[in-house]
Amino acid sequence: MNGRRLICILTTVLLAGGALAACGDDDDDATTDTSGASGDGCASGNTVSDGVLTIATDSPAFPPWFVDDDPTNGEGFESAVAYAVAGELGFGAEQVEWTIVPFNNAFAPGEKDFDFDINQVSISEEREQAIDFSDGYYDVNQAIVGFADSAAAGATSVADLQDLRLGAQVGTTSLDFITDVIEPSTEPFVYNDNSAAKAALDAGQVDGIVLDLPTAFFVSAVEIEGTAVIGQFPSTGDSPEQFGLVFEEGNPLRDCVNEALTALRDSGELEAIEQEWLSDVVDAPVIDIG
Amino acid sequence: MTQTVEDAPPELTPRQRYARRQRRRSIVVAAASTLVVATLLVAVVVRAPGWEEVKASFFDGDRFRESFAEIAPAFKLNVRVFLIAEACILVFALLLAVARSSRAPALFPVRVLATVYVDLFRGVPVLLVLFLLGFGVPALRLEGVTNDPVFWATVALILSYSAYVSEVYRAGIDSVHESQRSAARAVGLTSTQSLRFVVLPQAVRRVIPPLLNDFIALQKETALVGVLGPIEAARRAQIYSSRTFNFTSYVAAALIFLAITIPLTRLTDWLLARQRRRTMAGGPA
Amino acid sequence: MTALTVEGVTKAFGTKTVLAGIDLRVADHEVVCLIGASGSGKSTLLRCIDLLEPIDEGQILLGDEDISAPGVDEDVVRRRLGIVFQGFNLFPHLSVLQNVTLGPRKALRVPRADAEARAHDLLARFGLGDKAGEHPDKLSGGQQQRVAIVRSLAMKPEVLLLDEITSALDPELIGEVLDVIRELRSAGMTMVLATHEMGFAREIADQVHFLDQGRIIESAPPAELFSTPKQERTRQFLQRILDARRL
Numbered sequence: 114m115n116g117r118r119l120i121c122i123l124t125t126v127l128l129a130g131g132a133l134a135a136c137g138d139d140d141d142d143a144t145t146d147t148s149g150a151s152g153d154g155c156a157s158g159n160t161v162s163d164g165v166l167t168i169a170t171d172s173p174a175f176p177p178w179f180v181d182d183d184p185t186n187g188e189g190f191e192s193a194v195a196y197a198v199a200g201e202l203g204f205g206a207e208q209v210e211w212t213i214v215p216f217n218n219a220f221a222p223g224e225k226d227f228d229f230d231i232n233q234v235s236i237s238e239e240r241e242q243a244i245d246f247s248d249g250y251y252d253v254n255q256a257i258v259g260f261a262d263s264a265a266a267g268a269t270s271v272a273d274l275q276d277l278r279l280g281a282q283v284g285t286t287s288l289d290f291i292t293d294v295i296e297p298s299t300e301p302f303v304y305n306d307n308s309a310a311k312a313a314l315d316a317g318q319v320d321g322i323v324l325d326l327p328t329a330f331f332v333s334a335v336e337i338e339g340t341a342v343i344g345q346f347p348s349t350g351d352s353p354e355q356f357g358l359v360f361e362e363g364n365p366l367r368d369c370v371n372e373a374l375t376a377l378r379d380s381g382e383l384e385a386i387e388q389e390w391l392s393d394v395v396d397a398p399v400i401d402i403g
Numbered sequence: 404m405t406q407t408v409e410d411a412p413p414e415l416t417p418r419q420r421y422a423r424r425q426r427r428r429s430i431v432v433a434a435a436s437t438l439v440v441a442t443l444l445v446a447v448v449v450r451a452p453g454w455e456e457v458k459a460s461f462f463d464g465d466r467f468r469e470s471f472a473e474i475a476p477a478f479k480l481n482v483r484v485f486l487i488a489e490a491c492i493l494v495f496a497l498l499l500a501v502a503r504s505s506r507a508p509a510l511f512p513v514r515v516l517a518t519v520y521v522d523l524f525r526g527v528p529v530l531l532v533l534f535l536l537g538f539g540v541p542a543l544r545l546e547g548v549t550n551d552p553v554f555w556a557t558v559a560l561i562l563s564y565s566a567y568v569s570e571v572y573r574a575g576i577d578s579v580h581e582s583q584r585s586a587a588r589a590v591g592l593t594s595t596q597s598l599r600f601v602v603l604p605q606a607v608r609r610v611i612p613p614l615l616n617d618f619i620a621l622q623k624e625t626a627l628v629g630v631l632g633p634i635e636a637a638r639r640a641q642i643y644s645s646r647t648f649n650f651t652s653y654v655a656a657a658l659i660f661l662a663i664t665i666p667l668t669r670l671t672d673w674l675l676a677r678q679r680r681r682t683m684a685g686g687p688a
Numbered sequence: 689m690t691a692l693t694v695e696g697v698t699k700a701f702g703t704k705t706v707l708a709g710i711d712l713r714v715a716d717h718e719v720v721c722l723i724g725a726s727g728s729g730k731s732t733l734l735r736c737i738d739l740l741e742p743i744d745e746g747q748i749l750l751g752d753e754d755i756s757a758p759g760v761d762e763d764v765v766r767r768r769l770g771i772v773f774q775g776f777n778l779f780p781h782l783s784v785l786q787n788v789t790l791g792p793r794k795a796l797r798v799p800r801a802d803a804e805a806r807a808h809d810l811l812a813r814f815g816l817g818d819k820a821g822e823h824p825d826k827l828s829g830g831q832q833q834r835v836a837i838v839r840s841l842a843m844k845p846e847v848l849l850l851d852e853i854t855s856a857l858d859p860e861l862i863g864e865v866l867d868v869i870r871e872l873r874s875a876g877m878t879m880v881l882a883t884h885e886m887g888f889a890r891e892i893a894d895q896v897h898f899l900d901q902g903r904i905i906e907s908a909p910p911a912e913l914f915s916t917p918k919q920e921r922t923r924q925f926l927q928r929i930l931d932a933r934r935l
Contacts, residue, residue: 222648243648280632284645302552302632303642309538313632316541317550585740586777590791591767591843600790604781 155369156202160228166204168195169214169227173308176331177390178233184211190327190390191231194250197382198358201373216306217284220244225361229370233325235286236357244362247370249355250383255290256329256345256397258314258337259321265343270401271295278302280310280319286354287323294349294402295323311337327391344400463651470643470652471659477639478659481625484553484635488560488625489618496565497607500572501598517569524566529627532559537631552631564621571613575606608678615671619664636660690751691716691847691878692737697746697756698902699729699736706732708902710746714847714880714895719873721889721910722882724899725925730882731774733899734849737880738771750846767795770840771849774856776832778824784811784835785820788842796843803842810838814868830861837868848872850881886929890914898922 161167170191173182180188187196187206199209212227219230222243235253236246257274259265268274274295280302281288291301302319304310310322315337324332326345333340348354360367377383415423448454502510502517524532536559541550549555579602587597629638640656643649692714699707707729714720722730735741737748739755739762748756755765779787788807792798798806811817814834824832833853840848850869854862866888872879873892883889889896890910897907898919906919917923 217645239646239648283638283641288642289646300634303629303634303638304632305630309630309632312534312538312542313552316538317544318541318552318632582773582775582777583779586773586779588763589738589740589766589769589771589773590839591763591795592791593763593795596794600794601779605779608781 155372156204156366159364159366159369161226162210164208166199166202166209167212167227168199168209169212169219169225169230170232171216171219171306172213175307175328176335177327185209190251190386191233193386193390194377194383195231197377197386198370198373201376202369216282219359222362225364228360228364228366230359232359233328233356234359235325236355237286245360245364245367246357247360247367248374249357250374251356251387251391252348252353253356254326254345254348254354255287255323256326257321257323257343257400258329258332258340259343260314260317260339261341262339263320265321266341268343268400269398274321274400277320278318280304280313280322281324282307282310287325290346290349291323294346314340326397330393330397342397345397346400346402349402459649461650461654463649466647466649466651467655470640471655473643474636474639474652474656474659477634478636478656480553480628480633480635481622481660482663484557484560484625484628485618485622488557488564489621491557491561492564492568492617492621493614495561496568497572497603499565499569500576501603503569503573504576504598507594521566521569524563525570527563529559529563529624530630532563533627533630535559536562553628553633556628556631556633560621560624560627564617564624568614568617571610571617572606574613575610576602578609579605611678612671612675615667615674619667619671622664622667623660689716690714690749691718692880693747693749694733694737695747695749697733697736697748698744699732699741700744706902707736707743710902710904712897712904712907714878717876717878718894719877719879719881719892721893721896722880722899723884723886723889723896723925727901728899729902730899731851734771734851734880734882738769738849739765740771763795767791767843768846769849770843770845770847772833772836772840772851772853774852776824776829776836776856778832778836778839780824783821783823784816784827787824787835788839791839791843807838807842810841811835814838814871815864828861829857830864833857833861833865834868837865837872841872846878848877848879850879850883852882852884854883854885886914886926898925900925 156166168184170179170184174184174189174192175182176189178189178191180186180192184192184195187193196206196209199206214227214230214232216232216234219232220234220240220243225244229247233253234240234246236249240246257265257268257279265274265277271294275297276299277297278299278301279291279295279297281291281304283303283305288301288303291297302310302313304313307322307324307328310319310324311332313319314322321343322332326342329342329345333342358367358370360370374383499517499521502513503521505514533556537552537555540548540555583601583605584597587601588594592600626635626637629635629641634642636656636659637653640652643652690713694710694712697707697710698705710729710733712720722733724730732741736743739760743756746756747754750765750768753765754760778784779790782790785804785807788810789800789803792803792806793800808817808820811820814837816831816834816838819827819831819835824835827835833856837848837850837853854865857865862885866885869879869881869888870892881889881893893910895907896910896913897904898913898917898921899905900921906913906917906922908918913922914926917926
């Protein structure tokens with residue numbers, strides 16, 4: 114009868130459509146060179162989408178880690194590192210895709226839509242419970258930014274900071290640093306993101322905000338007039354705090370990336386990138402945490 | 404010999420005895436069925452795959468105790484904010500409603516302003532108002548203007564919520580029959596006096612349940628204060644969670660909020676049930 | 689000597705004319721009844737006199753004062769007039785005592801003790817002495833209407849307007865309200881009553897006006913108007929009433 118015929122036709126159309134969709138690759142057809150497309154042996158088959166390396170970072174993406182809020186231009190320390198790692202894995206620049214993931218979401222437990230996240234995420238044991246880190250790609254110090262004429266200026270030791278109102282982003286090692294090392298007498302202010310923390314500093318609601326040193330330099334040099342890096346803190350503990358790339362727990366790609374990082378370190382390329390983007394950001398007085 | 408009627412308990416008639424038996428039985432049945440359903444629910448949930456992980460992640464006893472001890476003091480900030488905000492909202496919203504309900508031609512600009520205000524603040528997300536006031540105004544560095552984030556967060560909540568609450572008041576004012584106003588004017592009261600002594604008292608009594616409803620909503624919104632920096636209960640729960648990757652702290656915070664809002668909800672229900680009668684009188688029998 | 693004068697008053701609501709030229713006079717201490725079918729304009733006329741509705745044309749004089757003139761302070765005028773409505777319109781959130789004292793205290797600035805004393809007197813006079821603390825919802829319809837009358841009296845009005853005050857009452861409660869009116873009449877209160885109670889009108893009115901479609905068709909003392917109406921329409925109206933056995 115008519116009804117049955119209609120169903121048959123519909124089913125056929127649907128199946129055909131489905132088959133067509135499965136066959137075709139929706140990506141750019143320009144580069145279909147299959148030889149290095151899915152990376153060399155290590156990375157092949159271990160990415161979220163075949164033949165593409167999906168990297169995540171937050172938005173806005175700030176200097177000196179990225180430039181012009183555009184991870185794809187390869188400028189900025191982390192953008193450069195990301196493309197260098199991708200190259201080692203066998204992905205050309207056109208085979209790298211970027212996706213936006215808020216800072217705290219990157220290392221929250223659960224499935225990930227990216228292959229790795231690069232976003233100034235410090236390696237820590239707690240975070241290791243939820244995700245996997247690569248080896249460190251940058252040694253980082255915490256620093257404090259404040260107005261050059263404020264109560265925070267001229268602080269030489271943590272004791273000078275204890276009576277101040279400090280601020281940091283939630284879930285960061287910067288906040289932990291305030292709570293565990295500085296131990297201020299008034300509760301710090303905690304913000305959803307660094308943009309809010311900076312706004313608070315600008316509004317005079319906090320005397321100083323704690324950030325990693327390079328970001329601190331950028332804020333004081335470019336973003337908020339009248340501020341300066343009051344000082345940097347030496348690392349606590351035996352090993353320095355390090356940034357690591359974030360992977361979904363158990364992702365085999367992590368080992369491939371560690372190999373890539375080792376290669377970049379050995380060849381001196383990692384240091385060259387650091388020199389290019391972060392060389393002028395290390396001069397700040399050291400604040401005693403004794 | 405002569406036993407007065409008050410000495411002996413009244414004998415129940417067969418009908419009354421039957422009714423009592425039925426009532427008792429229905430209570431037993433209700434209790435039994437609740438018990439059965441509850442047991443089934445618990446059994447199903449506990450046997451579900453992944454329950455252990457869920458329990459560890461959301462309902463961990465130690466984490467609960469630990470985080471609760473941190474969150475409870477932070478909740479004091481939420482309480483402070485909603486008490487102050489609510490007091491101001493109740494007053495400001497009433498002024499807005501009266502402004503919008505006024506009929507005098509001379510008050511036309513006031514009426515328009517009030518309407519514009521309500522349209523504006525009902526349409527803009529509270530979060531935006533928070534940012535504008537909490538970061539924007541202090542950044543202007545105006546003389547004598549505080550930059551305290553708790554202050555501005557409270558102001559943002561007051562400005563936003565008053566817009567909604569004023570509409571509730573307005574509905575109450577409109578619901579008072581015109582004949583009440585006529586009677587008040589007829590007795591010689593001025594327009595303002597009629598509003599103050601006859602219309603508003605009735606209007607406000609009628610809208611106490613929806614007012615309470617908005618109050619309950621406000622209590623939850625105090626969590627937004629955290630956006631501007633101060634650590635209130637929800638933020639404290641988030642800090643704990645981001646350190647431990649455990650979500651039990653959120654459950655603890657939720658329970659603290661509920662401990663305040665649920666009694667208020669029940670109170671609202673009770674008031675609703677009680678207030679019906681009075682508003683019907685005054686008219687034809 | 690003339691307590692109330694209405695001259696050439698017209699009133700329309702939109703395109704509908706409700707009062708098409710009303711002329712009437714009420715002398716001091718006189719009791720005037722308005723009768724007529726629903727929609728004849730009785731209520732509207734009373735509301736216009738009390739300045740609850742603006743008139744389109746004409747004049748209303750309270751004593752010598754033109755109260756319908758533009759620029760008159762209506763609040764002051766309304767304190768000189770009392771009006772009682774069909775639906776009582778008591779204030780439900782106030783006690784009986786508060787209902788009665790609200791006007792004097794707020795509009796006339798009478799001190800509370802004085803206002804309450806007078807209120808108690810009035811309530812007692814009309815058999816409501818023990819109801820002073822109750823809220824209106826606890827009272828019967830007849831009691832509520834009596835309170836409404838007392839509320840108006842508390843303002844010491846020069847003229848009392850009564851708009852079908854028994855129409856919303858159960859029959860057995862009408863009597864107690866009419867007793868109040870009787871007493872007011874003997875006390876010399878100037879009153880204008882719109883009413884369906886023909887027997888009562890016959891009993892207490894000095895003058896009866898029959899209204900139809902916004903005009904006064906006939907005016908006469910009750911004995912005359914009810915027994916020997918001169919106008920055909922009056923006759924028809926009264927006949928209909930008789931048929932319904934309301935007389």
